[in-house]
């Protein structure tokens with residue numbers, strides 16, 4: 057899929073003075089709930105009212121959404137507040153119903169993006185419409201799958217496109233509900249710079265305490281918008297109660313969030329930046345040299361192991377290195393997560409080097 061300016065026309069036309077904000081409850085629960093939230097969001101930075109109508113749940117027996125009935129509530133909210141509306145579609149029938157109820161923005165959820173068959177059905181159902189379609193990342197960290205889903209939608213002549221970053225599932229427990237893996241949306245932005253990128257901090261966070269920081273990180277990475285789950289009584293929400301914020305909190309967040317410029321032409325800034333970047337370049341070269349030297353030593357260990365017929369993996373030694381380096385890293389202001397990632401990558405490369413030497 058190639059980058060096209062046209063992807064972001066819908067957003068540019070909105071001429072917003074702040075990032076796009078899509079807000080509203082995780083699920084539409086009752087007509088009164090949808091209307092109450094819509095009216096509380098009406099005169100805020102929120103441009104689009106979101107509500108889930110069909111909810112894909114991990115386990116059966118949980119609230120699975122009110123179904124098509126909720127679309128009427130969104131229609132009424134749109135009429136009363138003038139806000140655009142958005143909902144998730146997970147099959148062709150959902151698309152038809154959403155179109156019938158004049159929903160403005162349709163998003164494809166993470167559990168749907170993983171299935172090219174379903175995405176294709178949705179793309180076919182969308183053909184010939186001029187809706188805005190946002191594609192959430194697949195649950196697994198797979199950029200090609202994310203881009204493939206976007207391409208299927210675009211091939212159905214949908215030009216009003218966008219991506220939503222909602223984080224990725226992990227088996228390991230982290231402080232997030234879904235690990236952000238910021239590098240993946242950054243890679244997507246590199247390949248498709250004109251595709252609007254929207255952050256869904258609610259699904260990344262899983263708890264409302266983390267939502268603000270995730271929004272700030274997204275804005276620091278030049279995201280175009282935020283999709284924040286918002287409920288007038290979050291603790292009583294029928295789904296995802298822990299991660300929803302109140303409309304008042306959202307208003308305060310939008311005041312507190314810092315939106316930074318992409319660049320500046322100030323001489324002073326550019327001069328200082330270029331000095332610091334020269335410094336980074338020198339250090340990066342040193343890093344590469346040192347890693348090359350380390351792999352040289354690893355090759356020698358490989359030769360030694362080959363002569364003595366000893367296996368490559370030495371778990372005790374490896375754990376000893378990791379433990380020492382995490383402590384050392386912390387002294388140098390490096391997070392445990394970072395040190396672990398770097399040293400796991402170094403260990404893997406070292407093993408690859410020794411494999412070559414041993415099997416020569």
Ligand SMILES: O=C(O)C(=O)C[C@]1(C(=O)O)C=C[C@@H](O)C=C1
Pocket residue numbers: 354357358368369370371373374377402403406407410
């Ligand atoms: O110390 C060893 O035995 C090595 O082969 C070196 C090394 C490393 O790169 O640090 C690589 C593989 C082992 O699992 C442990 C450590």
